[in-house]
Amino acid sequence: MSVLSSIRSRAGLLVAVIGVALLAFILGDIFTSGRSIFKSPETNVAVIGGEEVSYFEFERKVQEILNQQLEQMKRQNPNATLDEATTDEVVKYTWNQTLNEKIFNKEFDKVGISVTADELTDQWLGKDPNPQVVRFFTDQRTGQIHQEYARPDGKLNAVAVRKYLANLKDEEEKKVIQLEKDIREARKQTKYFNLIKKGLYVTTAQAKQDSADGASVYSIRYVAKKYNTASDSAIQVTDAELLTWYNAHQYKFNVKEPARSIEFVTFDISPSHKDINDLRMDMTNLINDFKSKTGKDDSSFVQGQSDSRNYLTKLVKKGTLKPEVDSIVTKGIAGTVVGPVEDGGKMILYKVLSSEHSSDSAKVRHLLVGCKGPGNRDSTITRTKEQAKHRADSLLVLIKSKKKKMEDLIPTCSDDPGSKNPMTKEGEPGYHGIYGWFTSESGYVEAFKSAGLKGKKGEFTIVETEFGYHIMEVLDKTKESEKYKIVTIERQETASKATVDSVFTAANKFAGLNTTGDLFEKGVKKEGLNKRVANDIHPTDHTINGLESPKELIRWVYADDRKKDDVSQPFQLGERFVVARVTSTKEKGIAPLAEVKERVTMEVKKEKKAQSFIDMFTKASAGASKIEDIASKLQTPAQVADNVSFTNSFIPGIGQEYTIIGNMVCAKEGALSKPIQGNSGVYIMVVEKVSKGNVADTKTLKKQGLLTMQGRVDQDVFEALKENANVKDNRSKFF
16 A cells, blocks of 8 residues: 555654654643742653653644644634533543554564554455444544545445545644544554463363353342441450551552542632623613614624624514513514523623514425535535525425425435435435425524515425535424514623632631641631532542532642641632642552551451351350251251352342352251351351253353353453553542
8 A cells, every 4th residue: 555655654743743843832831820840849741661751752742633633624614613521531542542653562562463554455446345444434423434535325335435545634633643543552462462361262061160150049048147247345455456457468459549538618709799781881881872783883882792702683472481571572672681580690781683474484495505614524525606606496386386395306306415315215314305394493594494484385495504504494384473583692690800809718728727737627617618529539530529610620639748727729620619628548559558447447356246247156056956946045046048049149138148159059968057257247158049041052152151251351451561561640630
């Protein structure tokens, strides 16, 4: 595949040029924004398997992807910007990509896994192209492959793909290089996992045992002594006992990822009465100008004065607005301005533009004749606006003269991809140019909606939109009623700077006076604040329930010098200031005894109870031949549990007790067990009956068992390699 070879030969130069430009950009950003990279003892985003991942290397990759996304967005909207959520997703994607590379590349080298040029070519042009390649040529709006790259059956056209790759532009070349890299890595991983899967095996003996375990059903009788029947306060434990138990069970306290917990209080920023009255006065002062504006001046005025910066008209019926607004608007006098009216945290001015009769909803069929212009994203359409109009007029003559049915012309003459998809079935959006019922609130352009809602049933018309010319047939519509066309100026009721400053002062005062854990608790009670809790916050988390964009707070929680009971300065998160207190810190590794002392104490007390109960059962078992004898001595009823099996470890009346299950399958029928120490109590049991089921087909069992084992390979192997790589993740300090 010569084009890919050509791409690869130029990839080094391309990346180098981009790298230099991005490095200059990043350095300028750091020095001008005061980012704290040089203040941090860490200059690496991560250490993976002993290999450092520098901030600059990682940031370069992030910025390259963000720039590509921004370019793509600006083709559709020149004013588009990247939001925080998009940036977070790109950082996450880059991290996963880096993690995979660092962890797996060494493994690939060990076993000699690679992807050949011929194999890569097959991923692009083969009979079954790679899903990533298919997505590359798919329209995200419709979920269908772009028309120019699709075969008649809707699948990817290898000839068109080859032509595309042979004529790449620079910006497209970068995308192809990245996609090629992603495909290579994915293919290597698939081969690696398949090697492991092929090495797995289920023996015949194992399959037979699994079948027997699943087919056998037990009925048992048992006597239980639950731990919760004995008081904890009556049991004393020593520090030495706690330490001994902790040392023997450290595996239970292995923290795989750092976690910290906080308590926090909020100081909400809301507009004062003065703020609302000032806004009402500002809006009142707009009324005369709003009344006098017409046409383009009206549109410019609304765009300049409304928070949305949009001129959006809507049709309303009588009874749909607030009564004090509705009674004036529905008089239908053009130029009337009503308000300002408070509604849902907004102050609104309503202006009546006109009144008309139209339907609430309509259903149309359309045939689009597209032309060159900003509204058309299909580069294969080259006809001018005049040519498109002439073609639309000609088609309309054919339709009205009944020489051709409109639905028959759509597959060959319409430029709407959704209408031409041969895979669309009747009733689905786009079938024969029909997208179903719509209203004035639907997301179609105004001219399109107006033609349907105002047109006559059975009527054919030509409608001009930014996409070209639509031949439209009104298939059906609801009964017409009088409506009123209005436009609004809306402003959010927001807090003034003075109000924000006063809330900050209160939050800052609280933080300044309550700098320790004890003081924080007392301060919360004194001021009657609502304290909230956020447990187990991880350094790469992006959310805390109830808080908006808490990234800076999380970064503070994970500062190098942060410790339990530290109290933060106020953070402004959305429309509130937040003051937090650290309540616990858990570092990666074995948690120290001090952090888990409460849990260890509970476990030691439980073991002491268990030993006491075991002694009690042992004494009661002396000379007993039936479980009822033991129950009588302990004055505890013997209970029955039926339909218990090895594969379903839930025991009626007890719950999950794996030690009972293990003893049950090994016990002789009718024999009393020894005291069994379980998770929730101590038990003695007897197996009263065992029902043996039929053993299933061994070949089927072996196949099912193997599929189960193989299904766990991808995730389990990755987690094992990740743990072995001892990953140190510092992303939260930079992003």
